[in-house]
Amino acid sequence: MTAQVENxxxxxxxxxxxxxxxxxxxxxxxxxxxxxxxxxxxxxxTSEVENFPGFPEGVDGFMLMxxxxxxxxxxxxxxxxxxxxxxxxxxxxxTLKLADRTITxxxxxxxxxxxxxxxxxxxxxxxxxxKGVTTCATCDGAFYRxxxxxVIGGGDSAAEEALFLTRFASKVYLVHRRDSLRASKIMxxxxxxxxxxxxxxxxxxxxxxxxxQGAVSGLKIRNVKTDAExxxxxxxxxxxxxxxxxxxxxxxxxxxxxxxYFQPTLGSQVRTKTPGVYVAGDCADHVFRQAITAxxxxxxxxxxxxxxxxEHGG
Ligand code: NAP
Numbered sequence: 001m002t003a004q005v006e007n008x009x010x011x012x013x014x015x016x017x018x019x020x021x022x023x024x025x026x027x028x029x030x031x032x033x034x035x036x037x038x039x040x041x042x043x044x045x046t047s048e049v050e051n052f053p054g055f056p057e058g059v060d061g062f063m064l065m066x067x068x069x070x071x072x073x074x075x076x077x078x079x080x081x082x083x084x085x086x087x088x089x090x091x092x093x094x095t096l097k098l099a100d101r102t103i104t105x106x107x108x109x110x111x112x113x114x115x116x117x118x119x120x121x122x123x124x125x126x127x128x129x130x131k132g133v134t135t136c137a138t139c140d141g142a143f144y145r146x147x148x149x150x151v152i153g154g155g156d157s158a159a160e161e162a163l164f165l166t167r168f169a170s171k172v173y174l175v176h177r178r179d180s181l182r183a184s185k186i187m188x189x190x191x192x193x194x195x196x197x198x199x200x201x202x203x204x205x206x207x208x209x210x211x212x213q214g215a216v217s218g219l220k221i222r223n224v225k226t227d228a229e230x231x232x233x234x235x236x237x238x239x240x241x242x243x244x245x246x247x248x249x250x251x252x253x254x255x256x257x258x259x260x261y262f263q264p265t266l267g268s269q270v271r272t273k274t275p276g277v278y279v280a281g282d283c284a285d286h287v288f289r290q291a292i293t294a295x296x297x298x299x300x301x302x303x304x305x306x307x308x309x310x311e312h313g314g
Pocket of ligand 1: 184290
């Protein structure tokens with residue numbers, strides 16, 4: 001029996017992947033979307049998205065992704081679960097390797113996003129997930145009602161997480177390694193002005209305490225200017241120090257930069273050195289990393305893919 005050859009396989013269900021799905025589905029290519037371990041991508045862990053055009057009152061991140069998913073499905077997108085472990089480009093159509101099967105595809109659009117970066121300090125790994133260390137305030141914030149928590153980081157994510165946590169926590173320490181936030185001015189102003197948020201400047205995490213008890217009991221920090229060490233008496237630690245792009249399984253097919261982000265070919269944001277393989281969203285963008293730019297890249301990838309396929313055996 002000959003294995004079915006897919007027209008388009010899109011890896012990832014964030015803004016980039018689902019926008020690529022809407023466009024390729026409307027081009028009648030019946031895309032197959034592979035859903036990994038975090039369906040909907042990073043936006044599903046955001047409470048309110050205030051800067052996606054078209055929503056003057058803001059929009060819930062989870063709802064936005066549900067709607068994109070439905071929109072893509074309406075035009076014939078199919079979804080399957082599966083984590084891609086490799087892409088064989090020796091022969092076209094290409095072969096995607098998954099743990100339990102392979103999928104052959106004429107076009108591959110990689111929109112695998114980026115995963116939260118962790119600090120790597122002692123105690124973090126042991127207490128991650130359900131024991132007090134997390135990367136998602138929207139998911140876990142409500143567990144910390146009337147408790148003191150710490151957010152590590154100084155970007156928009158850290159400011160947003162800290163502000164969200166003020167709904168539950170009695171106090172939120174925002175621990176940043178410098179003395180000014182990287183976050184956009186509006187977010188930085190909101191965070192620094194909030195009465196429940198205490199800024200802990202110039203400080204880096206040294207260790208997370210509570211491994212023996214199986215639950216976070218404190219965050220040990222060091223002031224980088226004075227070298228003074230102290231322990232914040234927190235029960236929850238929210239790590240928000242940026243992301244690592246999910247590009248590893250595709251490094252044979254697509255060039256990456258020194259931070260691991262996909263590098264498209266010159267003259268295009270989404271085309272790669274492998275004909276018929278496109279990239280979109282945070283896995284290929286360390287500059288903008290916005291929902292709307294990811295969606296824009298998904299659209300570009302889909303349109304380029306559609307044109308390439310029409311010329312090369314669609
Ligand atoms: P980010 O902007 O890269 O910020 C990461 C923060 O973590 C920086 O403040 C950095 O410090 C700190 N950091 C990095 N490594 C560290 C380490 N090992 N130890 C301690 N601190 C460390 O990441 P992000 O906040 O996740 O934002 C990513 C992108 O998404 C940005 O473009 C952001 O604007 C966007 N975003 C937007 C919104 C919104 O508009 N509502 C919300 C969330 C995210 P330094 O400042 O010293 O480098």
